[in-house]
Structure formats: structure tokens, C-alpha cells
Amino acid sequence: MLSLKKNRAANAASQPRLVRRILIGSTVLFLGLFLLLPLIAVFAYALEQGGTAYWMAIKQPEALAALRLTLMTVAVAAPLNALFGIAAAWAIAKFEFRGKNILITLIDLPFTVSPVIAGAMFVLLFGARSAMGGWLLDRGIQIIFAPPGIFIATIFVTFPLVARELIPLMQALGNDDEEAAVSLGAGPLQTFWRITLPNIRWGLLYGVVLCVARAMGEFGAVSVVSGHIRGVTNTMPLQIEILYNEYDYVAAFSVASLLALVSLVTLGGKKIFEWKSRQHIIDQSAYSAQGGPVESTAS
Amino acid sequence: MKTRGQKRILPGFGLTMGFTLVYLSLIVLIPLSTLFLKASSLSLREIGDIIMTSRSLAAYRLSFGASFAAAGINAVFGLIVAWVLVRYKFWGKALLDGLVDLPFALPTAVAGISLTTLYSEKGWLGGVLAEVGIKAAYTRLGIVIALTFIGLPFVVRTLQPVIREIDPEVEEASAGLGARRWQTFLYVIFPNLLPALLTGFALAFARALGEYGSVVFISGNMPNKTEIVPLLIMTKFEEYDYAGATAIAASMLVLSFLLLLTINLLQWWSRRHHAVA
Amino acid sequence: MKRFLFTGIVLILVAGAAWADIELLNVSYDPTRELYQDLNAVFARQWQAQTGENVVIRQSHGGSGKQARSVIDGLEADVVTLALAYDIDVLEEKAQLLPADWQSRLPNNSCPYTSTIVFLVRKGNPKGIKDWDDLVREGVSVITPNPKTSGGARWNYLAAWAYALRRPGGNEALAKDFVTRLFKNVPVLDTGARGSTTTFVERGMGDVLLSWENEALLAVNKLGRGEFEIVMPSVSILAEPPVAVVDKYAGKHGTRAVAEAYLRHLYSNEGQEICARHYYRPSNPEVAKKYEPQFPKITLFTLAGEFGSWKQAQQIHFADGGMFDEIFEGRR
Numbered sequence: 001m002l003s004l005k006k007n008r009a010a011n012a013a014s015q016p017r018l019v020r021r022i023l024i025g026s027t028v029l030f031l032g033l034f035l036l037l038p039l040i041a042v043f044a045y046a047l048e049q050g051g052t053a054y055w056m057a058i059k060q061p062e063a064l065a066a067l068r069l070t071l072m073t074v075a076v077a078a079p080l081n082a083l084f085g086i087a088a089a090w091a092i093a094k095f096e097f098r099g100k101n102i103l104i105t106l107i108d109l110p111f112t113v114s115p116v117i118a119g120a121m122f123v124l125l126f127g128a129r130s131a132m133g134g135w136l137l138d139r140g141i142q143i144i145f146a147p148p149g150i151f152i153a154t155i156f157v158t159f160p161l162v163a164r165e166l167i168p169l170m171q172a173l174g175n176d177d178e179e180a181a182v183s184l185g186a187g188p189l190q191t192f193w194r195i196t197l198p199n200i201r202w203g204l205l206y207g208v209v210l211c212v213a214r215a216m217g218e219f220g221a222v223s224v225v226s227g228h229i230r231g232v233t234n235t236m237p238l239q240i241e242i243l244y245n246e247y248d249y250v251a252a253f254s255v256a257s258l259l260a261l262v263s264l265v266t267l268g269g270k271k272i273f274e275w276k277s278r279q280h281i282i283d284q285s286a287y288s289a290q291g292g293p294v295e296s297t298a299s
Numbered sequence: 300m301k302t303r304g305q306k307r308i309l310p311g312f313g314l315t316m317g318f319t320l321v322y323l324s325l326i327v328l329i330p331l332s333t334l335f336l337k338a339s340s341l342s343l344r345e346i347g348d349i350i351m352t353s354r355s356l357a358a359y360r361l362s363f364g365a366s367f368a369a370a371g372i373n374a375v376f377g378l379i380v381a382w383v384l385v386r387y388k389f390w391g392k393a394l395l396d397g398l399v400d401l402p403f404a405l406p407t408a409v410a411g412i413s414l415t416t417l418y419s420e421k422g423w424l425g426g427v428l429a430e431v432g433i434k435a436a437y438t439r440l441g442i443v444i445a446l447t448f449i450g451l452p453f454v455v456r457t458l459q460p461v462i463r464e465i466d467p468e469v470e471e472a473s474a475g476l477g478a479r480r481w482q483t484f485l486y487v488i489f490p491n492l493l494p495a496l497l498t499g500f501a502l503a504f505a506r507a508l509g510e511y512g513s514v515v516f517i518s519g520n521m522p523n524k525t526e527i528v529p530l531l532i533m534t535k536f537e538e539y540d541y542a543g544a545t546a547i548a549a550s551m552l553v554l555s556f557l558l559l560l561t562i563n564l565l566q567w568w569s570r571r572h573h574a575v576a
Numbered sequence: 577m578k579r580f581l582f583t584g585i586v587l588i589l590v591a592g593a594a595w596a597d598i599e600l601l602n603v604s605y606d607p608t609r610e611l612y613q614d615l616n617a618v619f620a621r622q623w624q625a626q627t628g629e630n631v632v633i634r635q636s637h638g639g640s641g642k643q644a645r646s647v648i649d650g651l652e653a654d655v656v657t658l659a660l661a662y663d664i665d666v667l668e669e670k671a672q673l674l675p676a677d678w679q680s681r682l683p684n685n686s687c688p689y690t691s692t693i694v695f696l697v698r699k700g701n702p703k704g705i706k707d708w709d710d711l712v713r714e715g716v717s718v719i720t721p722n723p724k725t726s727g728g729a730r731w732n733y734l735a736a737w738a739y740a741l742r743r744p745g746g747n748e749a750l751a752k753d754f755v756t757r758l759f760k761n762v763p764v765l766d767t768g769a770r771g772s773t774t775t776f777v778e779r780g781m782g783d784v785l786l787s788w789e790n791e792a793l794l795a796v797n798k799l800g801r802g803e804f805e806i807v808m809p810s811v812s813i814l815a816e817p818p819v820a821v822v823d824k825y826a827g828k829h830g831t832r833a834v835a836e837a838y839l840r841h842l843y844s845n846e847g848q849e850i851c852a853r854h855y856y857r858p859s860n861p862e863v864a865k866k867y868e869p870q871f872p873k874i875t876l877f878t879l880a881g882e883f884g885s886w887k888q889a890q891q892i893h894f895a896d897g898g899m900f901d902e903i904f905e906g907r908r
Contacts, residue, residue, distance in 0.1 A: 020387060027383040030376045034448055035401050038413040045416060084322045087315040095312050105563060109327055112555035114509030116529040117548045120536055121330045124337055128650030137650055145651040156326055179308050188310035217406025219512035227651040229636045237408035244412050245770050247778060247799055256409040263404035267397050353905060420780050437764060519764040537642035538724040540896060
């Protein structure tokens with residue numbers, strides 16, 4: 001038995017090395033080919049004709065207008081969804097009620113709706129031929145083919161991102177801190193600001209960062225509701241499509257590289273936030289039975 | 300366990316729950332129900348007629364086939380990637396690990412033009428493939444490539460925590476009992492990973508089904524050949540065919556709900572499985 | 577902080593919008609981007625000199641049918657400049673955005689420029705494509721956009737149909753067979769003309785692109801760098817892209833006067849020159865004469881002559897369950 005085990009151990013030392021190399025090799029190859037190369041390509045094609053061409057492409061008034069609209073979309077969608085995420089996580093994590101699972105599933109719903117369908121939905125709802133759209137248009141309020149439509153479509157596709165980060169986090173943290181604060185006489189707002197917010201800030205920030213990244217990059221849903229008016233209702237991804245269709249590849253990839261940079265910042269941010277919030281949970285709930293950090297990946 | 304009475308010590312349930320429900324209804328439920336309302340103006344037979352045309356059927360077949368293939372590729376390679384990232388140490392590992400989330404963060408349109416340019420016959424990879432007679436861009440293969448890119452993080456990120464929690468002693472014990480490595484993997488490790496693997500597969504599959512931004516660039520958008528369902532919906536929409544677009548969209552939504560339900564069940568199974576193991 | 581940022585951004589946007597005294601939205605089809613970019617600049621200068629008003633013209637481009645759909649759904653275009661009359665007819669039919677007689681309001685059936693459908697082939701014409709018959713040969717790959725969404729593609733389709741019908745002994749059945757065989761050779765259907773040009777020029781797909789003449793000339797002169805050649809078929813169709821003020825929206829925005837002036841400017845000598853420079857055939861005979869060498873002579877039949885009206889053509893060929901659907905279903 002013992003000799004057999006040794007034998008195996010020896011075997012395990014030699015054979016796994018080969019297995020290991022093959023596995024690592026295929027991982028590097030697969031990720032390199034599927035993830036790294038497309039990322040490098042964006043920057044390579046953007047800088048193909050040098051830095052000046054790159055700069056000129058980004059400085060175009062239409063590109064700048066697209067950037068402005070994209071930033072505005074983010075400024076609308078991210079805070080609203082953050083507020084919603086906090087409220088939903090508070091209600092779901094801190095209280096027991098019937099139908100909780102259904103509520104969580106409903107919050108997840110926008111993830112499974114194809115962006116195109118999401119956009120189409122808002123056209124049906126706010127289009128000039130619908131009752132509501134017609135009524136609003138008669139009063140001079142334009143929703144689709146105008147920035148508000150883009151905001152709503154973006155809010156829809158980024159809807160669950162903050163809530164999904166916060167719900168498991170707040171569930172893991174438990175209620176003890178808040179309950180202690182309340183029983184010591186703290187008011188609701190005070191409890192939230194002093195106790196809850198510091199506990200969830202990294203998770204919240206990460207959720208917001210995800211939301212920002214997705215809001216900047218949404219294409220399908222926004223494309224349906226945009227109307228593609230140059231310099232007015234084109235977001236950056238739509239501008240990329242237009243430039244690409246105008247054979248202006250360098251410009252298309254230049255604008256794309258800005259978005260790629262944002263996504264790289266998001267990835268870096270994710271690492272930091274994960275690390276920070278993990279530390280935080282470990283600090284906070286070293287004594288808690290729930291222990292381990294919450295992997296929040298499904299998005 | 301906390302009792303109900305204790306729970307209510309905390310304030311704000313009415314406010315947060317109220318806001319949650321109102322916001323959820325305004326942004327998600329009302330718009331979605333508009334779609335179903337619109338679709339319900341068609342009879343089941345009409346919906347059937349729209350869905351059963353050879354063009355829609357081809358689109359469904361392609362969407363499901365390509366999503367399934369991409370999720371399959373991701374399940375295989377995702378398992379390897381997750382295993383390697385958890386178990387081995389090597390140079391550049393942290394970078395690769397961070398990179399896994401790229402498809403979440405990179406806008407689909409950016410991924411779309413980048414993949415298309417890479418895999419077109421003039422591109423870096425497309426040129427190589429063309430020499431061995433494989434066309435990637437504007438074919439079904441291109442669609443699978445884009446969908447693989449999109450779905451990659453789901454499998455890896457669902458598997459990583461599960462692999463991390465597998466106790467090396469289990470493997471040692473298995474080896475000690477005389478099992479070969481592949482036997483250990485097949486009979487001891489793999490059953491533990493299966494629920495998470497299936498969850499990851501389902502998530503990648505669901506995401507791929509709805510994907511539009513990256514596919515629209517790399518697929519040839521050819522009806523019956525390289526037209527996916529979201530594109531068909533878009534085309535119907537642009538052809539003034541609202542009834543057709545809503546019917547197909549509604550059918551896709553129902554499928555999505557079912558998938559979401561499956562995923563939730565899988566996750567529940569996975570948690571329970573884990574608790575037992 | 578966030579609110580502060582938001583307010584700031586809103587202010588910048590409001591300020592940006594306030595800069596322009598008048599805004600005009602021109603919803604157009606796919607290949608006219610460059611044309612209207614030039615025209616807008618010239619017109620804005622003139623309008624300011626004439627009235628002192630600052631006008632900013634916004635553009636939106638896409639497949640002609642798709643653009644019309646957006647306008648019906650509330651994309652508030654002051655003027656539409658689409659690829660074919662039917663796409664403006666539907667604005668009246670489905671949403672009463674302008675009167676039914678819109679086409680008689682401007683000269684030349686409201687078509688300031690015309691064009692036709694030509695073949696773009698690769699350098700040296702390796703497949704030896706000379707006329708419509710060559711498009712249905714086996715092994716020839718043809719690129720055209722989707723007639724359901726693109727205006728140019730509908731002209732392509734009708735040109736092929738009319739050619740087959742006009743051949744000695746031609747009849748409806750033979751024409752249908754001809755077009756069916758043609759679409760069997762089509763590997764990709766983009767939603768707009770520009771998408772198809774990209775597919776052909778940049779993605780290197782197909783042996784021949786069925787294209788607007790202006791788009792083909794643009795490709796040869798600006799993009800192709802000697803990589804492409806234009807082949808003129810023996811006959812083709814006279815493509816008439818019309819323009820119109822969208823009364824309802826222009827009225828609502830109070831931009832009627834400037835919108836009309838904008839379209840009239842297309843008919844001015846200067847406007848016509850710009851059209852010609854962007855390879856659209858000018859309607860003004862003088863300007864047309866000046867640019868004659870640019871446009872090869874070719875026998876053109878008209879839509880009215882071959883198909884009656886756009887409404888009829890649309891009904892028979894492109895409506896749901898129409899001829900194109902049949903052809904496409906039977907294509908495989």
C-alpha cells in the first residue's frame with residue numbers, strides 16, 4: 001500500500017508536469033487568441049497611421065458629440081441604478097418576505113432580454129404610433145430618437161448590475177451591525193450612512209463601475225431607439241459603427257480604443273474592489289458563520 | 300436564526316421595497332408587458348405562422364446551434380482555464396485572470412469590429428485561416444467565434460470558486476486508494492464541478508442567444524444562412540413588420556425566462572450539492 | 577459631486593443647442609452622407625448671408641425603408657431625402673405626415689438628382705462580367721443589399737427584373753426565374769447600400785457589386801485606388817431619389833421656410849454642381865451637360881414605364897409575401 005502510494009506520487013510528479021504544461025499552454029493560447037488578440041488589435045488598428053491620425057479622429061466634432069452623449073447617458077443611468085441597487089438590496093437582504101425569490105428573478109430579467117428586444121420594446125411603448133408616444137409627442141416631449149430614449153434603454157440593460165453586486169454582499173454581512181446601531185438609538189439615515197454604507201462601499205463602487213462600463217458600451221438597444229442623428233443621438237458605439245461603415249477604419253478603431261481603455265480601467269477596478277471588499281468582509285465577519293467572500297460574477 | 304420580530308428592528312422596509320417595486324415596474328415590467336400585449340393581438344395561429352416560416356426557423360436553428368456550440372467550447376476551455384488559474388502558478392497568471400472579464404467590460408460593438416477585422420481575409424487571423432481554406436468572417440464560424448468571446452467569462456467565473464473549494468485531501472485520498480489521475484478527475488472531481496459547469500454553460504448560452512452587437516458585424520447577415528434571431532427581429536422591425544418582430548421577440552422572451560428559471564434551479568442545485576459535499 | 581457633474585453636463589448640452597438658432601433634420605438614405613455634408617455647409621453659409629439666421633443641419637443615414645419607418649415612429653425629420661418615392665409615400669399613408677401630392681411640389685417629380693444601377697467589379701474584371709446575364713452564371717458571386725430595407729436594393733432588383741422582361745421573348749415567369757437565379761448568387765444581404773459597398777470593397781467578398789452609380793464612382797475614385805472597375809450594363813433603370821419637406825414636423829418646429837429653401841437649394845446651379853461632383857446625375861440640363869463625360873451614356877428605362885407606380889411595384893414585389901419573399905424562399 002505504502003509502496004503503491006509512493007509509486008503514484010512519483011507518477012504524479014512526472015506525469016502531471018506534462019499534463020500541467022499542456023493545460024497551461026492551452027489556457028494561454030485560448031485566452032491569448034480569444035481575448036488578448038482582439039484587444040491588442042483595437043489599439044494596433046487605431047494607431048496604424050500614427051498618433052496624429054489617432055488624435056484627429058478623436059477630435060472630430062461628431063466623435064466629441066458622441067462622447068458627450070455617452071457621458072451623459074452614464075451620468076443618468078449609473079446614479080439611478082445605484083440608488084435602485086441600494087434600495088433593492090436593503091429590502092431583500094435585511095428583511096424576510098414572501099416572494100423574495102421571484103423578486104430577485106425579476107430583477108435579473110433584463111440580463112436575459114436581448115438588447116434588440118429591449119430597444120424594440122421602447123419603440124413600441126414610446127413610438128409616435130403608440131398611444132403614449134403620440135400623447136407625449138403632441139406635448140413636445142420626445143422620448144425615442146432623442147437622448148431620453150437612449151437613457152431609458154441604457155437604464156434597462158444596466159438595471160440589475162448594482163443590485164446584483166449588493167444583494168449577496170449585504171446578505172453575507174448580516175444585520176448585526178445595523179441592529180446594534182438601531183438599538184443604541186441611531187436614526188435610519190444615520191444607521192445607513194455610518195454603518196451600512198462604509199460596509200458596502202467597495203461592492204457598491206464596483207457595481208457602479210460595471211454599470212458605467214456597460215452603459216458606455218451598449219449597442220443593440222441604443223441602436224434601435226437612437227435614430228442615428230449625427231452629432232445628436234449617436235453614442236460612441238453607434239459612432240464606431242458609422243465610422244466603420246464609412247471606411248474610416250482608423251477613426252472607428254480610435255473611438256473604439258477609448259471604450260477599450262474604459263473597459264481596461266473597469267477590469268483593474270474590479271481587481272481592487274474585489275480585494276478591498278473581500279478584506280472588508282473578512283474583517284467584518286471574521287466571527288460570522290457565513291464566512292467566505294461572495295463571488296459575484298453572473299452578469 | 301433570527302426571528303421575524305428581530306428583523307423588523309431595522310427601518311426602511313416600506314420605503315426601499317416601495318422604491319424597488321416602482322422602479323422595477325417602470326423600467327422592466329411595464330415595457331415588457333407592452334411587448335406581450337402587442338404580441339397577444341395576434342392569434343396563436345398567426346404567431347405560429349410567423350415562427351414557422353423557413354427563414355425564422357433557420358434563424359432559430361442558427362441562434363440555438365451557434366450559441367450551443369459557443370457555450371460548449373466555453374465549457375471545455377473554460378474548465379481548463381478555471382482549473383489552471385486556480386491550481387497552477389505561472390508567470391502572467393494574474394494578468395490572464397484579470398483578462399477573463401474582458402468580454403463583460405468591452406463594448407460589444409468594439410469586440411465586433413475587432414473580431415471582424417481580425418478574422419476577415421485581410422486580417423491577421425483570417426489570412427492564416429484562408430490559406431488552409433477556412434473562411435471565418437461572414438460565416439457561421441464567425442458567429443460562433445463572436446459568441447465564444449461573449450460567453451467566456453461565465454463558465455470560468457462560475458467554476459473558479461468551486462474548484463478553489465475542492466479539498467486537495469480528497470484527491471490525495473483518491474490517489475491513495477489507487478485511483479489513476481483521470482479516474483480521480485472523472486469520478487471524484489468532475490461530479491463536484493458538474494453543477495457549476497452546467498450553470499456556467501447555461502449562462503453563456505443565454506447570453507449568446509440574445510447577443511447582437513458583436514455578431515452583426517461578423518455575420519454576413521444572410522437570411523437562411525447567417526441570420527441570427529436578434530438580427531431577424533431587427534430586420535422585421537426595419538421592414539415595418541411589427542407583428543412579425545413582436546411575435547418572434549415574444550417567443551424569444553419566453554425562452555429566455557425558461558432559461559433563467561433553469562439557471563436559478565441549477566444554481567440552487569449547485570449550492571445544495573455543495574452543502575452536502 | 578455626481579449631481580454637480582450632471583448639472584454641468586446638462587448645461588454644456590443646453591448651451592451647445594442654444595448656439596444654433598435653427599436646427600434642421602435631414603433624414604436620408606445610405607450613400608448620401610458625403611453629398612449632404614458638403615451641401616449643408618454651403619447652404620448654411622448662404623442662409624446666414626441671406627437671413628442672418630444660423631442654421632445647423634443634422635443628418636441621419638440608413639437603409640431608405642428603415643429610415644422611413646423611423647420617421648413614422650417619431651424621428652422628427654424636417655426634410656426627408658430618400659432613395660425612392662414609395663418610402664415617402666408611406667409617410668403619408670401610415671402617418672399623414674405630408675400631403676399625398678407631395679411629389680408635385682418640387683420640379684422634376686421632386687427628384688433634384690437621379691442615378692442608375694451599375695456593376696462594380698474587381699480590377700481586370702476577372703469573371704468577365706459585361707451584362708445582366710453574367711450575374712446569373714454559376715460561380716459568380718453578386719453583392720446587393722436587402723430590398724426589404726434598402727432603397728438601392730429595390731432599384732437593383734427592379735432593374736434586373738425589367739432587363740429580363742425586356743429581353744426578346746421575355747415574360748413575367750422568365751423574369752422571376754432570372755431574378756431567382758440572380759439571388760441564388762448573393763452570399764450576403766446588408767441592410768443598406770453602404771453596408772454592401774463595405775462588404776465588397778473592404779471585406780473582399782463577391783465578384784460584382786450591384787450599386788448606385790454614385791456609390792460605384794465614389795468607390796473607384798476615392799476608395800479603390802485602382803482596385804475596381806465600373807461595368808455599364810447594356811440597359812439599366814433610371815433611379816429617382818426624391819426629396820420632400822415633412823409638413824407635420826417642419827410645422828411643429830417652425831422650420832418650414834428654411835426646410836423649403838434647403839430643398840430648393842438642391843435645384844440651384846450651385847446645388848446641382850455639388851450633386852454632380854458627388855456623382856449624382858444632375859437634373860439641370862446645363863449642369864448635366866458640363867458633367868457629361870463623367871456619366872457614361874446608357875439606355876435607361878423608367879419605373880413608371882416598366883412597373884406603373886412605386887405603390888404597385890412595392891405591392892407586387894416587396895410587400896410581405898410578395899414576389900421577393902417567394903424568390904427568397906425558393907432560393908435554396
